[in-house]
Amino acid sequence: MxxxxxxxxxxxxxxxxxxxxxxxxxxxxxxxxxxxxxxxxxxxxxxGELFVPPTDCPSCTSRAFNHPAYSYLLGLYLGDGHIVSKPKQHHLSIFCADAWPGLIDEAETAMRKVMPLPSVQRRQKNGCAEVKSYTKHWTCMFPQHGPGKKHGRVARGSDPFNISVARRASVALMDKHVGPKY
Structure with a gap:
């Protein structure tokens, strides 16, 4: 220095x-x-001032919770996302195929609606884009976060569970609520 x-x-x-x-x-x-x-x-x-990083986490503050954006982001996280949570690095990453540019935009928009304060960035990878946002509060929003495969985790003391949408009628119902990829 x-x-x-x-x-x-x-x-x-x-x-x-x-x-x-x-x-x-x-x-x-x-x-x-x-x-x-x-x-x-x-x-x-x-x-002697203690630094407290600013947050707009709906779980930790009284800020209004955007339920539609959160539901959409939860689906993306469970499908093609992960959270890195280390002592000095916390971020949510969603991976979106380049074939669906609208999905990449929607992932970024959903992250900003759920938590506007942390920055949201895109990083181009081979055949896909990583949409990433840094804040330790993503673990507040996604308590499913933890080690191992998502479908094998125990959620809040309950038994492990799987969610599968395999029937045509179930997929149509999901598309009605979530919307199609574009």
Missing amino acids: NDYSPSIRHHAVALMRQGVANRDVAELLGIPRRTVGWWRHQDRQQR
Whole structure:
């Protein structure tokens, strides 16, 4: 990390205390974002301020719950998604085939409707797109998350269960409620 004059550091900290984002402070002063972030961390630590990351998780706050978007996202998660939950990395990933560009758009839209605060990104893979959003609160929204195959997990103390839609009439009913792929 480069050494910066105390006046630059004080100016950066003053801007951050006024609510200016790390990214903007870094661009304004020509300093790497990681340096600005470190200064913010040290400033909070010196003042004894505990950092609590902002959240808009409907399970943890009083924010309204978007049931249709959540239901759609739950179906995507159970079908072609997973959650990575490690000490410093939490994200929901949904994989969508390139043949269904509308599905990719809908997955992104559903993530934003369920939890607007975390960023949503697309990453192109071979034959598919990964729609990804970083926040540890996805595990609040999907308590089914856990190790092993999804269909073999025990959910909230109940017996393991499988959901299968194999009959033509059942698929038609599901399409009526979820909508077709496009």
